Amino acid sequence: MGQLPLTQPKFDATIAHAPGLRWIYGTRSSSQETLFHYTFNTPIGSAEDQQCGKVLFSDFHVEEPKLGLTQLYFPAECVNDAMTPQDLALEFMLFDLSSCIQKDTDPPKPPPPH
Numbered sequence: 193m194g195q196l197p198l199t200q201p202k203f204d205a206t207i208a209h210a211p212g213l214r215w216i217y218g219t220r221s222s223s224q225e226t227l228f229h230y231t232f233n234t235p236i237g238s239a240e241d242q243q244c245g246k247v248l249f250s251d252f253h254v255e256e257p258k259l260g261l262t263q264l265y266f267p268a269e270c271v272n273d274a275m276t277p278q279d280l281a282l283e284f285m286l287f288d289l290s291s292c293i294q295k296d297t298d299p300p301k302p303p304p305p306h
Contacts, residue, residue, distance in 0.1 A: 196216060196277050196278065196281055197276075197277060197278070198216075198218075198228060198252050198278055199252075199253075199276075199278060200252055200253040201218075201226075201228055201251065201252045202228075202251040202252060202253075203220060203226045203251070204251050205226070205227040205228075205230070205249065205251055206224065206225055206226055206227055207227065208227055208230035208232075208249075211232050211233065211236065212230045212231065212232040213230060213231055213232065213296045213297070214227055214229070214230045215229040215230060215231065215285070216228040216229035216281065217229075226251075227249075227251065228250070228251045228252050229248070229249065229250050229251070229281070229285060230248075230249050231246055231247060231248050231249070231285070231288070231296060232246070232247050233245070233246050233247075233293050233296070234246065234247060240294075240295060243293050244293060245293065246288070246289050246293060248285050248286070248288075248289055250282060250285065252278065252282075254276075254278055254279050254282050291303075292304075
């Protein structure tokens with residue numbers, strides 16, 4: 193629990209400056225902390241009730257490792273294997289981008305009724 197195996201991680205970020213919220217992070221072999229997923233609501237500096245967007249930074253690739261470098265093109269390169277934990281994390285974060293903007297540190301709230 194609380195851990196996610198990553199394949200093909202990149203190491204381009206180390207800190208999510210406030211008001212950014214880190215979601216997936218770890219350490220490199222050199223013990224340097226690294227950041228793989230973070231978000232922040234926008235516009236930065238606006239009151240929470242005036243924020244209307246969200247930015248997602250993701251620093252790993254999602255691909256089918258069994259295929260390697262092939263000359264297959266969509267949709268032939270797709271396989272019907274189960275999604276990896278890495279795939280599921282990225283899917284969650286992409287759906288979260290389209291959710292109602294709210295404080296990330298609070299439990300999720302349902303959208304208001306129309």
